[in-house]
Amino acid sequence: MPSEARRRAELQLPERDRMPRWVPRAIGLALLGVVSLATAAWLLDRLRDLLVVLLVSLFLSFAMEPAVNWLARRGWKRGLGTAVVFCVFAAAALGFLAAMASVLADQITKLIDAAPGYLADIERWADDQFGIQLSTDDLRAQFTEGGTAASLLGDVAGNLVSVGSAAVNVAIQMLTVALFTFYLVADGPRLRRLVCSALVPSRQAAVMRGWELAIDKTGGYIYSRTLLAIAAFLVHWAAFAIIGVPFPLPLAMWVGVLSQFVPVVGTYLAGVLPLLIALLDEPISALWVLIVVLAYQQIENYLLAPRVTAHTMNIHPAVAFGSVLVGAALLGSAGALLAVPAAATIQAFVSTYIKRHELIESELFETHEDEPHVTDEPETDEDSGSSPPNASAAPDSDSPQAR
Numbered sequence: 001m002p003s004e005a006r007r008r009a010e011l012q013l014p015e016r017d018r019m020p021r022w023v024p025r026a027i028g029l030a031l032l033g034v035v036s037l038a039t040a041a042w043l044l045d046r047l048r049d050l051l052v053v054l055l056v057s058l059f060l061s062f063a064m065e066p067a068v069n070w071l072a073r074r075g076w077k078r079g080l081g082t083a084v085v086f087c088v089f090a091a092a093a094l095g096f097l098a099a100m101a102s103v104l105a106d107q108i109t110k111l112i113d114a115a116p117g118y119l120a121d122i123e124r125w126a127d128d129q130f131g132i133q134l135s136t137d138d139l140r141a142q143f144t145e146g147g148t149a150a151s152l153l154g155d156v157a158g159n160l161v162s163v164g165s166a167a168v169n170v171a172i173q174m175l176t177v178a179l180f181t182f183y184l185v186a187d188g189p190r191l192r193r194l195v196c197s198a199l200v201p202s203r204q205a206a207v208m209r210g211w212e213l214a215i216d217k218t219g220g221y222i223y224s225r226t227l228l229a230i231a232a233f234l235v236h237w238a239a240f241a242i243i244g245v246p247f248p249l250p251l252a253m254w255v256g257v258l259s260q261f262v263p264v265v266g267t268y269l270a271g272v273l274p275l276l277i278a279l280l281d282e283p284i285s286a287l288w289v290l291i292v293v294l295a296y297q298q299i300e301n302y303l304l305a306p307r308v309t310a311h312t313m314n315i316h317p318a319v320a321f322g323s324v325l326v327g328a329a330l331l332g333s334a335g336a337l338l339a340v341p342a343a344a345t346i347q348a349f350v351s352t353y354i355k356r357h358e359l360i361e362s363e364l365f366e367t368h369e370d371e372p373h374v375t376d377e378p379e380t381d382e383d384s385g386s387s388p389p390n391a392s393a394a395p396d397s398d399s400p401q402a403r
Contacts, residue, residue: 053173068185078189096253102247106247196208214345216348228300233253243288244281255274320343324340
């Protein structure tokens with residue numbers, strides 16, 4: 001027995017050659033972390049559509065809550081107020097879609113009927129101006145009875161099953177968003193109490209601050225965009241009616257909504273449809289439409305938008321553009337629509353924790369707008385509290401007074 005114990009003792013490794021006790025635990029934690037990350041990535045991929053729906057619903061609830069709170073302060077029940085706001089939003093959306101559907105259906109029919117005449121005019125113009133003989137007989141045949149273009153509506157009608165299936169999927173997603181949004185708005189106070197009850201008071205203050213900023217910024221975004229959309233609608237409605245563009249009312253609605261609520265490219269998409277319809281009706285009208293759209297865009301950029309957004313949502317244009325690109329890359333069209341209010345909320349929340357300091361003197365801080373306000377007059381007792389009224393010596397550039 002002693003010899004056996006001696007042999008085992010000889011086989012034991014020295015203390016410095018043994019594996020540290022924490023290594024197996026670290027390996028286990030690393031493997032657990034890898035498995036957890038893989039599981040989270042798999043869940044995010046599977047639940048991506050649901051997460052997008054929840055995110056859209058959350059921001060829609062932020063946008064609607066100011067109106068519901070306004071009704072609640074006047075004695076309305078939150079459920080009834082939420083239903084009323086929902087009905088207003090739904091009526092506006094359905095009215096816009098119905099107006100645009102009638103315009104598109106009518107213009108597609110007119111385009112198919114008038115296309116042979118347009119092609120013939122192109123042939124004569126090319127012959128008269130350049131002596132070029134164009135033959136568009138085959139193309140015109142596509143627009144005559146029995147042609148491919150003339151049977152376009154029939155082909156669409158034959159594919160109603162696939163179109164209907166896509167419409168049903170969109171309707172289900174919209175219904176899901178509406179239900180989530182309704183409960184987030186109607187039960188907003190109860191939800192906030194439930195969330196904050198699990199947090200310490202200091203955390204509750206931070207959460208409620210962020211929630212309040214999200215509601216203010218998102219509501220301000222919708223409010224400012226709505227005001228600008230109404231202004232664009234009224235101006236373009238009057239202009240299109242004076243020019244004589246067909247369907248001035250729905251086309252003005254199209255310009256107002258698309259130019260304000262579709263980020264980055266909305267302005268350009270808004271002007272394309274009225275321009276094409278005016279071109280099909282009367283080419284000279286298209287030129288006037290282009291002038292109206294461009295002129296109003298300049299007026300909005302330099303006069304209307306700065307005054308409206310200054311009171312609702314203050315965000316730099318470069319930040320807004322970058323946030324739209326990031327949102328579109330992450331979540332597609334939904335991310336692009338939600339990017340601007342999300343960026344404004346994050347900017348406002350972060351700015352509350354950033355300490356601002358006094359600026360030094362530098363030419364890089366100056367702008368042309370500041371130059372008329374710069375004066376060489378010395379400070380008085382009322383301005384600085386220390387310099388006499390007749391003081392002429394400027395403070396040293398390195399002193400605190402220089403700043």
